[in-house]
Amino acid sequence: MGSYFSAERFINVFPKIIACLSVNFHIVFWSMLLGTILAIFVAVLRLKEIPVVKQILSVYISFMRGTPLLVQMMIAFYGIPLVLGELFMGLFGINLNRIEPAVFVEIAIILNEGAFLGEIFRGAITSVPAIQTEAGYSIGMTGAQTFFRIVLLQAFKVALPHYGVDFVGVFQNTSLVFTLGVVDVLGKAKTLGAATGHTLEGYIAATIIYISFSLLLKGSFLLVEKRLIGGRAYVV
Amino acid sequence: MSFNINSFTDALKSAFLYAPVTLKLTVITFVVAIILGTVIATVRHYRVPVLSQILAVFVTVYMGLPMMVALLLYNLLFMTFYNDVAGALHISVPISDVNPIYIGFFALILGTSCSLSEAVRGAFRGIDKTQYEAGYSIGLTRFQTLIRVIFPQMVPILLPGLQNSLIGLLKASNLVSAIAVTEIMTGALLPSLLYYSYLESYLAAALVYWIIGALIEVLAHFAEKNSGRYLSRAIA
Amino acid sequence: MIELTGVKKSFGKQEVLKDVSIKVNDGEVVVILGPSGSGKTTFLRCINFLEKAEKGRMVFGDKILDLGHVKKKDILYIRRHSAFVFQNYGLFAHKTALQNVMEGLTQVQKKSRKEAQQIAEDALSWVGLLDKKDFYPAQLSGGQQQRVGIARAVALKPDVILFDEPTSALDPELVGETLEVIKKVAKMGITMVVVTHEMSFAEDVADRVIFMDGGVVVEEGKPSEIFYKPKEERTRQFLSRIIPVDQYVI
Numbered sequence: 001m002g003s004y005f006s007a008e009r010f011i012n013v014f015p016k017i018i019a020c021l022s023v024n025f026h027i028v029f030w031s032m033l034l035g036t037i038l039a040i041f042v043a044v045l046r047l048k049e050i051p052v053v054k055q056i057l058s059v060y061i062s063f064m065r066g067t068p069l070l071v072q073m074m075i076a077f078y079g080i081p082l083v084l085g086e087l088f089m090g091l092f093g094i095n096l097n098r099i100e101p102a103v104f105v106e107i108a109i110i111l112n113e114g115a116f117l118g119e120i121f122r123g124a125i126t127s128v129p130a131i132q133t134e135a136g137y138s139i140g141m142t143g144a145q146t147f148f149r150i151v152l153l154q155a156f157k158v159a160l161p162h163y164g165v166d167f168v169g170v171f172q173n174t175s176l177v178f179t180l181g182v183v184d185v186l187g188k189a190k191t192l193g194a195a196t197g198h199t200l201e202g203y204i205a206a207t208i209i210y211i212s213f214s215l216l217l218k219g220s221f222l223l224v225e226k227r228l229i230g231g232r233a234y235v236v
Numbered sequence: 237m238s239f240n241i242n243s244f245t246d247a248l249k250s251a252f253l254y255a256p257v258t259l260k261l262t263v264i265t266f267v268v269a270i271i272l273g274t275v276i277a278t279v280r281h282y283r284v285p286v287l288s289q290i291l292a293v294f295v296t297v298y299m300g301l302p303m304m305v306a307l308l309l310y311n312l313l314f315m316t317f318y319n320d321v322a323g324a325l326h327i328s329v330p331i332s333d334v335n336p337i338y339i340g341f342f343a344l345i346l347g348t349s350c351s352l353s354e355a356v357r358g359a360f361r362g363i364d365k366t367q368y369e370a371g372y373s374i375g376l377t378r379f380q381t382l383i384r385v386i387f388p389q390m391v392p393i394l395l396p397g398l399q400n401s402l403i404g405l406l407k408a409s410n411l412v413s414a415i416a417v418t419e420i421m422t423g424a425l426l427p428s429l430l431y432y433s434y435l436e437s438y439l440a441a442a443l444v445y446w447i448i449g450a451l452i453e454v455l456a457h458f459a460e461k462n463s464g465r466y467l468s469r470a471i472a
Numbered sequence: 473m474i475e476l477t478g479v480k481k482s483f484g485k486q487e488v489l490k491d492v493s494i495k496v497n498d499g500e501v502v503v504i505l506g507p508s509g510s511g512k513t514t515f516l517r518c519i520n521f522l523e524k525a526e527k528g529r530m531v532f533g534d535k536i537l538d539l540g541h542v543k544k545k546d547i548l549y550i551r552r553h554s555a556f557v558f559q560n561y562g563l564f565a566h567k568t569a570l571q572n573v574m575e576g577l578t579q580v581q582k583k584s585r586k587e588a589q590q591i592a593e594d595a596l597s598w599v600g601l602l603d604k605k606d607f608y609p610a611q612l613s614g615g616q617q618q619r620v621g622i623a624r625a626v627a628l629k630p631d632v633i634l635f636d637e638p639t640s641a642l643d644p645e646l647v648g649e650t651l652e653v654i655k656k657v658a659k660m661g662i663t664m665v666v667v668t669h670e671m672s673f674a675e676d677v678a679d680r681v682i683f684m685d686g687g688v689v690v691e692e693g694k695p696s697e698i699f700y701k702p703k704e705e706r707t708r709q710f711l712s713r714i715i716p717v718d719q720y721v722i
Contacts, residue, residue, distance in 0.1 A: 066449030214300035
């Protein structure tokens with residue numbers, strides 16, 4: 001294996017590759033932030049069961065659930081400039097064809113999360129027993145007070161474990177962004193490989209980085225969960 | 237650049253032509269991974285010494301590895317070492333004749349087995365201890381109790397999650413496009429290589445995935461309705 | 473005949489069974505009484521190896537076992553010659569009443585489906601539930617589930633049936649029907665060991681009563697002796713606390 005893998009090359013490429021982790025986290029941060037907000041809207045709108053909106057949302061969720069993220073990313077990349085290109089050029093003077101591909105990746109993940117997290121939130125909200133709402137009303141709280149102070153708070157604890165899994169999933173999904181030329185961890189490993197003719201060290205570095213940070217994220221969520229669920233056990 | 241309906245229909249035809257490749261990847265992986273995942277979960281549930289500890293570490297670590305990274309890594313390892321290994325084993329098939337789909341199967345099966353093993357472990361936890369004891373008390377062996385009492389009761393617990401896993405797998409199979417396997421997405425792209433009609437191709441691919449995903453949902457709904465009859469509380 | 477001597481069992485640091493010995497003759501109905509935490513259920517479960525005792529000796533028919541070192545084969549032998557009725561019924565959730573009774577007949581005793589079905593239907597009719605044979609456990613009341621559990625045990629024609637608080641999970645109005653069926657089993661002359669809190673039932677059916685407390689057998693004797701002339705202070709205390717409450721409930 002010596003001729004294929006060299007520790008020296010590995011030590012050489014590792015810092016260069018891990019430096020690109022910031023690109024992955026940048027994507028994760030914006031996608032999760034905006035995706036979570038979108039998801040809350042989706043969940044609440046679905047629960048309200050407004051005619052037309054309900055059908056549109058179920059088609060949207062079905063599409064996001066039924067098609068691969070890679071395809072969605074590509075559609076965002078090629079489709080958004082085509083549909084909105086002239087509008088943006090005219091209104092803001094922005095040429096969408098010049099925008100960084102990472103933005104389209106983020107748009108795809110945000111839309112994807114709106115659907116997936118939306119369903120998680122909806123499930124969590126419906127899992128809170130009706131008697132909790134009734135109890136809120138019974139002590140004279142308004143509908144909004146009951147929803148935010150009683151229902152949403154309890155739903156948050158139900159949703160948290162799923163949210164954690166989803167978050168780690170989004171981090172892992174950033175491994176697809178190199179296909180649009182974004183130089184993230186895996187993208188860097190590939191470009192360094194192409195430049196030097198030795199790819200194995202870079203891939204192994206990427207493997208180690210992805211595994212460690214996935215486990216780290218997962219562990220952090222478990223820790224938060226333990227604290228909160230410990231709190232719940234105390235209350236009940 | 238604008239949307240061309242002819243390019244879209246060409247892409248759609250081509251995508252359907254390669255749908256069997258995606259289906260093959262999805263279905264075979266699913267069946268093998270259910271078996272492997274159940275074996276892993278069973279070994280861990282019964283705490284088989286040494287083996288269960290090894291599997292626990294392996295599953296935890298492996299779940300941190302994104303499918304895309306795994307695919308690229310295995311593909312590279314295959315390219316690098318095939319000639320040596322084939323030479324040692326006196327296999328005379330040249331590397332160019334080996335279908336990269338096998339690497340896809342390997343990566344998909346390994347990843348899916350790990351995640352399904354976690355689901356099966358969850359289902360084990362959902363079964364009351366008395367069900368085992370009832371089996372033992374009438375003289376069933378441990379193996380008989382597992383096969384005749386525990387596994388059948390796990391089916392309705394697992395089904396809703398399995399539907400998600402199957403659709404997840406359908407979408408994950410899309411990633412083998414990165415190692416030069418022609419499946420639905422790359423199939424849809426074939427006509428676009430002539431006309432640069434990428435958006436049409438990706439939309440066509442999305443549509444085909446969406447249709448297959450919807451079919452899975454219909455089938456799963458049917459299976460769920462029939463598997464959990466014994467859980468119904470309705471008294472005739 | 474079943475004889476257990478010097479049975480010891482701990483959960484962690486807590487010694488649940490300190491040194492328990494009992495003997496059950498063929499055809500005898502033995503009732504084990506005692507406060508909760510006395511180890512009576514654990515002891516019963518040790519007989520069927522649902523718990524593993526650390527020490528002790530078991531004589532089961534012509535088998536002699538060292539409970540500290542039992543072979544899988546011997547465990548299976550004991551289980552195949554005994555039956556267990558669970559506190560929370562322990563019916564197979566995915567099988568109908570009939571399938572529950574048939575399972576052991578076809579899978580353990582290797583009877584043909586036809587023969588097993590005949591035996592199972594007889595057993596269900598014997599507990600008065602033939603009309604419910606195609607119902608799943610979730611569709612039956614607690615009392616009905618427990619009667620299926622008893623039918624399942626009886627159908628196997630075991631050398632002994634072990635009852636673990638068979639009525640304590642039931643609603644009060646369902647206790648009676650279940651006790652009636654257990655009395656019917658007792659009258660058949662099957663060897664029985666019953667852990668229960670039902671005093672009047674114990675007085676009715678028991679040939680012998682064993683009082684356990686703190687992981688040891690405190691006292692044993694005929695029901696008339698234990699209930700009306702207990703020798704030990706602990707037995708007296710237990711009965712004085714239980715009997716009025718029991719009568720109050722009924």
